[in-house]
Amino acid sequence: DTEVTQTPKHLVMGMTNKKSLKCEQHMGHRAMYWYKQKAKKPPELMFVYSYEKLSINESVPSRFSPECPNSSLLNLHLHALQPEDSALYLCASSREYGGPSGQPQHFGDGTRLSIL
Amino acid sequence: AQTVTQSQPEMSVQEAETVTLSCTYDTSESDYYLFWYKQPPSRQMILVIRQEAYKQQNATENRFSVNFQKAAKSFSLKISDSQLGDAAMYFCAYRSAQTGGGADGLTFGKGTHLIIQP
Numbered sequence: 001d002t003e004v005t006q007t008p009k010h011l012v013m014g015m016t017n018k019k020s021l022k023c024e025q026h027m028g029h030r031a032m033y034w035y036k037q038k039a040k041k042p043p044e045l046m047f048v049y050s051y052e053k054l055s056i057n058e059s060v061p062s063r064f065s066p067e068c069p070n071s072s073l074l075n076l077h078l079h080a081l082q083p084e085d086s087a088l089y090l091c092a093s094s095r096e097y098g099g100p101s102g103q104p105q106h107f108g109d110g111t112r113l114s115i116l
Numbered sequence: 117a118q119t120v121t122q123s124q125p126e127m128s129v130q131e132a133e134t135v136t137l138s139c140t141y142d143t144s145e146s147d148y149y150l151f152w153y154k155q156p157p158s159r160q161m162i163l164v165i166r167q168e169a170y171k172q173q174n175a176t177e178n179r180f181s182v183n184f185q186k187a188a189k190s191f192s193l194k195i196s197d198s199q200l201g202d203a204a205m206y207f208c209a210y211r212s213a214q215t216g217g218g219a220d221g222l223t224f225g226k227g228t229h230l231i232i233q234p
């Protein structure tokens with residue numbers, strides 16, 4: 001069983017819909033991440049949250065809006081997505097952010113998103 | 117910027133045999149971390165092994181071991197006694213020891229698809 005839980009596992013939405021992806025961890029980790037993974041490609045970093053504050057936004061379009069309501073929860077709000085946004089969205093967490101700790105990131109199972 | 121290269125898109129090995137997956141990287145930093153992650157069809161990225169660049173000793177985890185050559189910027193993964201459950205996509209990943217500016221994110225190679233022949 002994964003220690004990082006993502007819901008839903010699958011999501012199909014139209015280009016005008018608004019939906020949200022949810023990620024939860026109860027390991028006491030203070031850094032959380034969103035990655036996007038296209039088929040047969042490696043994951044690409046989208047956002048990093050450290051202590052509930054957005055630390056990194058890798059030039060992601062504004063139709064993706066992250067939110068970290070508390071240290072255990074990370075959301076990704078979706079609005080007016082394009083067909084090219086169809087991908088696997090992975091959430092990860094690590095004990096802390098940055099620095100010389102080298103703490104590994106623990107990943108969830110991902111949400112498979114399809115845009116019609 | 118750092119880059120990670122996995123030159124083997126696909127590898128095949130007989131069950132119980134040993135296989136080595138290659139990974140090279142490019143960086144100007146002296147301190148960093150390297151990881152191997154496994155992603156089976158179930159999609160979850162699973163940490164296989166971790167190596168600190170300042171440690172000369174190669175990391176091992178049961179049947180998994182690495183050959184870390186810092187000067188050559190090489191970080192290969194050896195899987196001994198291959199099992200059917202080892203079949204997956206394997207990603208090599210780099211993480212800077214610095215903080216900020218995207219340093220905390222993982223930079224992944226393109227992956228190697230490992231097939232285990234029964």
